[in-house]
Amino acid sequence: MKNKKNTLWYSLQHPEPVVYDERMEAIENRSYIWGFHIYTIIITSVSIFIMFSNSDENIKILFMFLLSVRLFIELGKTLYRCYYGILEVDNKKRSGMFHVxxxxxxxxVFTMFYIVPFSNYISKLWYIVVFVVGFAVFYGLCHITYAQYLKSNEDDFNERKKEHSQxxxxxxxxxxxxxxxxLGPVVNLAIDKDRIINTFTKEEADALGKIQKASDAYYNLDVYKLECFYSISKEDNKPVYSNLIPGHSYYWQGSKESFALILDDNNSNNPVFQANYLRDKESNQEWNIYHDGKWFSEMDYIQNPDIPGDVDERYAIMPVTGILDIDPKSVEDISIESNENGYRYTVTFNEKYMKVEEYLGRTDKVKSKRHAVEIYTVNDFGVMTGYELKLTTYDEDTNEPTLVRMRFNLLSVDKDKINGEIKELVSGKFDSYTKSTK
Structure with a gap:
């Protein structure tokens, strides 16, 4: 029968204090020094990544990774203690039982962090399950490493067994x-897959996957031309800007340069309100603004007292050309239509739908009634060629609705044509590009 004294749990309950000597101090210092060297390198790498990344989701993932490394250093030190049998030390405030x-x-607790994003969809039993798994795994590792220490005290412990133990x-x-x-990615994938299967029909789940792939394909386009629209129902006319977003505009993304043509639909004689040009994206990140036949840098344009206009409007350099990923918890219904050009996906959201500012954490989510519909147009090649958002919010006092509409259409992905059009636009020839396709 196995000797109960040769277990980690028995040793934790009946500790045998040892003198804290130089060898033990060297062991602890070595684990700390190397651990914090690695930790410092990771902090630097993560900081650089965050500096050049605008994705809030990436920051969350990196934070969890950083936390896991930090925890690995601390828990690794406890494994060190178990491996060398340093469970109870004289003149130390914390016992081996405490550390383990x-x-x-x-x-x-750390494993529970990974399922917090799914709290609205999963049973609370999941928290208990993952906690027990995390608890048991670490205790099992401590038990195994302490067993190696016990073996080292056996009479027949030779060099071969020492290598095996190490x-x-x-x-x-x-x-x-x-x-x-x-663990995090595995738990996330398992719960996310289970959540989608249980929440949506197979057709709806497939539609979500196709929408995501189509959006990814759109983002992977290196060169493209868009026509963009933005409007608010409370506005009687068609303002050039609403919420600092152009009401009607064209946007060219070239190989190295970008161009935005902002239009005034109320002025048929001179529809071009503002033209903005971003030179070589690799070497020059400053936009240039066209005025009276000349190009001004953005800073010179803003500070020039001879240029009339609303200063705030000058910050609306380009239209909105990006969209957020769909959060399944906010989806109420998905419908699919097919036509000669591809597919049209209409996604209706519930009140958990988050606006861009809320999603990015710039503002707190307002608990008010809202209704959102997103329409995705996808061609036969699986690329998103059109997007439209209809967001209706309701005043808390009067319950009066306000409809915000934002949409853009993909007009071209012809690299040579788009680069040629940008060169022509830079020369000030705007007239041939002001005819709307709406």
């Missing part, structure tokens, strides 16, 4: 790292 159980609890200790550390860093 604290590590188990930390591991369990290999097991290293493998335990690797398993801990994989568990902390790799």
């Amino acid at each position: 159980l604290n590590g188990c609890i930390a591991s369990g 290999t097991i200790g290293i493998l335990c550390a690797i398993v801990l790292g994989i568990f902390l860093i790799g």
Whole structure:
């Protein structure tokens, strides 16, 4: 029968204090020094990535990764203690029991973080399950590493067994790292797949996947031309700008340059209100604005007292050309239509739909009645060629509705044609590009 004394749990309950000598101090210092060297490198790398990334989702993922590395360093130190049998040390405030159980609890709580985004769709039992898994995995690793220490005290412990024991200790550390860093994506994929299957019909789930692929294909376009519209129902006329967004505009994304032509639909004689030009994107990130036959840098244009106009409007350099990913929890219904040009997906959202500012965390989500519909046009090649958002919000006091409409259509992806049009536009020839396709 197995000796109960040769277990981690027995040793934690009946600790045998040892003197904190130089060897033990070296072990702890070594784990800390190397751990924090690695941690410093990761912090630097993450900071650089965040600096050049505007994706809020990427920041969340990186934060979890950073947290998992930090936890790996701390829990790895506890594995060190178990491997070398340093569970109870004289003149130390915290016992081995504290370190092991604290590590188990930390591991369990950390795994729970990964399912927080799914809190509205899953049973609360999931929290208990993942906590127990995290707790059990770390305790199991501590038990295995402490068993290697016990083996080292056996009379027949030779060089071969020592190498075997060291290999097991290293493998335990690797398993801990994989568990902390790799668990998140596995849990997310499992729950997300289960959520989509249980929430939507197969046709709706397939439609969501096709919409996402079509959106990704649109974002992967290197060169394209768009016609964009934006309007608010409360506005009687057709203002050039609404919420600092052009009401009607064209946008060219060339190989190295970009161009935005902002129109005034109330002025048929001179429809071009403003032309904005971004030179070589790699070397010059400043937009240039056309005025009286000359190009001004954005800063010179804003600071020039001889140029009339609303200063705020000058910041609306280009139209909105991007969209947010669909959050399945906010979807109420999906309908599909087919035509000679491809497919038309209409997604109706519930009141959990978030506006761009709320999604990006720039403003808090307002708990008010809202109704949103997004329409995606996808061609036979699986590329999104059109997008429209109809967002209706209601005044909290009067319940009066306000409809915001935003849409854009993909007009061309011909690289040579688009680059040629940009060159012509830069020369000031705008007239041939002001005919709307709406």
